Amino acid sequence: MRFIDLSSPVDASSFEPDPVGHEVLTPREGAAHMSAEMREHFGVEFDPNELPDGEFLSLDRMTLTTHTGTHVDAPSHYGSRASYGTGIPRHIDEMPLDWFFRPAVVLDLTGHDTGAVGADELNKEFDRIGHRPEPLDIVLLHTGAPRRAGTREYFTDFVGLDGPAVHLLLDLGVRVIGTDAFSLDAPFGDILARYRRTNDRSVLWPAHFVGRDREYCQIERLANLDALPSPYGFRVACFPVKITEGGAGWARAVAMVDD
Template identity: 45%
Template sequence: MPRRFIDLSIYLENEVASDPPGLEPHIQYFAHDSSYEQIAPFFPGLRKEDLPDGEGWAVELVRLSTHNGTHLDAPYHFHSTMDKALGAQRSAISIDEVPLEWCFQPGVKLDFRHFEDGYVVTAADVDAELARIQHRLKPLEIVMVNTSAGQRYGQRDYVSAGCGMGREATLYLLERGVRLTGTDAWSWDAPFVHTAKKYRETGDASLIWEGHKAGRDIGYCHLEKLHNLESLPAHGFYVSCFPHKIRGASAGWTRAVAIFDDALTAADAAAS
């Protein structure tokens, strides 16, 4: 069977509801017929008509946050320290320090599309889903959660859609050796609009970003704004999600891909 790839990434594009207002990416396009002015200073005396068909290069000017598009969050994004629960608290690693072996591992998909928007997934929910798909977690597996937000990307309610992973659900994964997770929602945690309501009602600040803050106890990374998770089986594939190498940054963009390869899965099975 030939190797097969499934793209798990969204586009970086203009005028699509991918982030809260004011935080969206912006791309300025320069086509072949509009870039002569960029080329001319390099070659004094050059006329536009001297270029083949009068065309220059195509190039884009991009204004981005490291958290636009499909990206990998580093532990540094969550808190200044990590690994407190492991007895060796240390400075949280930035995206350029994330171990590469975390970013290419067997993948596992948990289907949480049935949970309502704003629901906070518990450890019991994760345990039940693993039982349903008959899978026992192994260290370094990449665990991705398929939420109802995945099918609403680009719609106005995308940022407020889907369930989120709570602190205990996140620690359930990390305590079993998982170090990289992912979601097709805007955030690993429940959408802010739902958490804000709970905070107003309870005054409990520990509810804010509770899944992210689990990284204080055990350092980990997660992918956000994944896509196409509904097309994946529960397991039997690899995930590649190497982040862009930005010095000292809290996140890096990635072209996340699911890879189906009989040789890879057979080797993994033999190793376990």
């Protein structure tokens, strides 16, 4: 079995609309920190110079949103109320784990310009590859967006899905839809331009707002989808970090391909 990393990094040196803060305490600084923590919380005095080389452990402190890097959006990300079930959407720590370890299908959307792809285009891609997802399969969208990773254009020039396209996938039983773009919806600028032209609220982030009526999760900011050897016949693991009442959780998405 071969593993293919489908995750993009959390990188404080790259451009992000919500900047990432990353502070690293060296092993020497970590020893001093440990000594201070022992004194404050446990009343124990310890001289860090007694440690080998005066070092203990490094320590990373980060400031970032749960939507940085590869992450899974929970139903609660789409709104505070839902029209299904109890009416209260689930947070990321409440989602069933079996949604996130499944056979997967990757669809090639690299031939499309910035904007939203509809259901007709997805059907054409299913016909091209000769395969449709089974219930609970994970569907991945290869848009080519990672070639702009680390730049402002990564957040402004990419392809998303419209509402009917998302409904099509959910009708097939898909519950996890992933994309290598910044968002499963079209870029903000594209959405707002269409809204100003039409005054039609249905063009406002439809892929996300579908989640208020139908429970599903998105994986955003995937990577390396072009490394998958075939459109289907592989499995994906993308377990989200368990953040209590979180609207999203970071994930190390990995494809498993049989040799």
